[in-house]
Amino acid sequence: MPNLKAQRKQPTIPLERDGAAPHIDHKAVGGHLRQARKSRELTLMQLSERSGIAVSTISKAERGDIALTYDKFAALAHALGVDFDTIFGRTPSRSSGPFEPTLTRSGKQLIYDTPNYEYGMIANDLVGKRMVPMRAHIRARALNDFPDYIRHSGEEFVFLLQGKLELHFESGSVFKLEQGDSLYFDSAQGHVYISTGATEAEVLVCCVDTDDHRPPQSL
Template structure:
């Protein structure tokens, strides 16, 4: 039988874990508010973003988690940056970037069926790159409805496990811990874990200037 002290520690740990999870419903509400603020219907946003109406509708309700490529497509169509989607106030353009520390295990988590995204420097707004420490659960190409594509460039460094990067061009790269790969994110790609446990990776995505929102909020 757990003691009162043990029970209290467990409750506190669960609360801390819950607070580190990005709320899918809150994210969905921000997407819905941004769409309505721009006077767009679900169909119009679907046409502008290339994302299915059903997917946008489910995301707005918080019923599903979006992958990075769908986030990027919706952000471009809504003229948003990731900070606004995740509820962060935009840093003033003239403000210098302050060093932003993320303690090990304290990154905000955005969970999807195939990837668990650990958002690094999440408190810093106006970043030109999106750094993440992610766990790759996917193990086969059929785990995905299609290859992932989004504008910009991407860098991945394998921290632990075994990783396969498969591209729609037919190119395949096998990474072991310490290996890295830099590539064009617009080329369809998927990350697959090929070891006994989910691969742990450091990923950095950088959008191209041509696709960055001109008046991101």
Template sequence: MNEEPRFLRDEKLKTPRITRRSATEATLQPLQLGKRVRAIRLSQKLTLEEASQRTGVARSTLSKIENELISPTFTIVQKLVHGLGIDIPQLFSQPRAGATPGGRRDITRRGAGKPHPTPTYAHELLATELTQKKMVPFRTEVHARDFAEYPEWIRHEGEEFLFVLSGTLLLYTEFYEPVELQEGDSAYYDCTMGHALVSTSARDAEVLWVTA
């Protein structure tokens, strides 16, 4: 199982090859969260005092955040998001200049995904009508009951997010001890690291996977 799963390869065949950027272009820019907070506040035509009243964050603290003198705690981020009526991703990023909405959308009704069974998993591929996706979402029933059912580690390109929808399972990863995950738990990991799931509940565990 060193080979990347077939359905992931099929999805990636639809994605254009990414041209390598120069070292200068590839350098990540600082987050500058304070500038984002100020831009959002000004876009709503709020003074510091008005933003303070809406968010419950002291005016002096807001001023320090906007001037990059301090970084907001997670509690303050939650207050900013709630008080300014925005989603967390809006606080950390903004559309590229000149970017236009793509209008892409795909609805997958319950049980209407594309089935992809394997000896250890029963995958249901989601959002299959969209091409050139940046991530591959799929729902999985974990049939495996013992790590010995895997001839070798599963590994492939990209990173993966796992959310347990029902049941309990053991997440095996190459460089860590196995960890038990229960309904509502999640994990994020590098897919080039060997990984595998084993159900431990009476019924097969069900998970939502997103591979990027």
């Protein structure tokens, strides 16, 4: 998960030739995940037991056959004692002082695709950051689009940029957001985002892990 120190570093994934936003390669992510697991001498079963993620899911993710949702990334990162940067193939480094401002141009966010969400990773070239900011499109249209509610440690803020959005919580609470509305909540509460307008909802999301759950700096 995000570390307290941050260091600016050039992205390791090049822009697509047409100038569009680059997409994260699921197979490359899977390779980094497998490398992190093996470097800790963990079997798939052991990592499954530590993270609560099914062996089959971890195996498919390591092969690049599936995209992981944020909650599964968080669970695996916690279990491995690494942050997202390591799984994305970037090596966090300690900063001796304040880091430089990081600009992300509109439409140039690094894209990570999943069936229900398209995550646009903001400030992707800043490794080890405390926050995980994203500009995302919500593809899900119904609660049954999800096999389960999403849960991960920390706190979460969402601001609706465009469209209409519902946030459903496992407690039964439902929050309906119109453009310009926002919601701040405990990410450990099971939750899902659902688009309810004519087009996919576009949101600004920021996740912050809690100090109690944040793993140590990567080796």
